[in-house]
Amino acid sequence: MRKMRRSLLALVGVIPFVASLSACVVDGTDDSADESMEVDCRGVPCDWVATQGSPRFGSTWHDGDVGVDLSGDGPAAVEQRVVMFPLPTRQLELTASIVRDAEVSLHVELDFYAPGSQPGETFWDRAPVFLLTRDIDVFELGVAKIHREVLIPSEAAAIVVRLVKDGDGRAMVDEFTLGTPQ
Numbered sequence: 001m002r003k004m005r006r007s008l009l010a011l012v013g014v015i016p017f018v019a020s021l022s023a024c025v026v027d028g029t030d031d032s033a034d035e036s037m038e039v040d041c042r043g044v045p046c047d048w049v050a051t052q053g054s055p056r057f058g059s060t061w062h063d064g065d066v067g068v069d070l071s072g073d074g075p076a077a078v079e080q081r082v083v084m085f086p087l088p089t090r091q092l093e094l095t096a097s098i099v100r101d102a103e104v105s106l107h108v109e110l111d112f113y114a115p116g117s118q119p120g121e122t123f124w125d126r127a128p129v130f131l132l133t134r135d136i137d138v139f140e141l142g143v144a145k146i147h148r149e150v151l152i153p154s155e156a157a158a159i160v161v162r163l164v165k166d167g168d169g170r171a172m173v174d175e176f177t178l179g180t181p182q
Contacts, residue, residue: 049080051077053072054072066174070106090152094176094177097173098144098145100170100172106138106164109133110136110150110178112153113156113157131153
């Protein structure tokens with residue numbers, strides 16, 4: 001599997017760099033040689049925040065293949081906030097490589113926001129308006145590649161992407177991409 005480049009969160013064709021956000025921005029051309037496309041910023045996960053539990057960033061099921069390991073007892077979650085480009089479509093495609101034990105539930109939450117009207121330096125400082133959450137369950141067990149289509153609210157300008165694990169056991173995510181359909 002590929003390194004973390006365009007892995008944990010490679011927001012293909014949709015989302016710009018925000019405050020050194022490591023998510024991949026691709027306009028449909030192959031920019032895979034561009035070092036700025038790495039989600040793994042030289043050993044440190046860029047702009048992913050652990051919001052629950054003790055997730056670990058680093059090698060998952062292959063040494064050197066950087067992802068997030070949400071394994072262990074109890075819930076764990078990581079998230080990333082991203083401001084989107086204007087999109088030519090109202091649909092995104094989500095793909096990821098996962099490992100999940102049967103005792104564990106894993107899902108992806110996508111919180112969509114419209115621009116706010118308060119003064120502030122960044123999109124998030126301007127009191128964005130919460131629109132809705134799309135909750136995407138991962139029902140596949142063991143080692144699997146998942147693929148889901150996600151409808152975007154027409155007024156959405158930003159997204160909070162959250163990976164959430166509940167239960168005791170193993171759950172890992174790698175090669176996570178969210179982008180416009182090819």
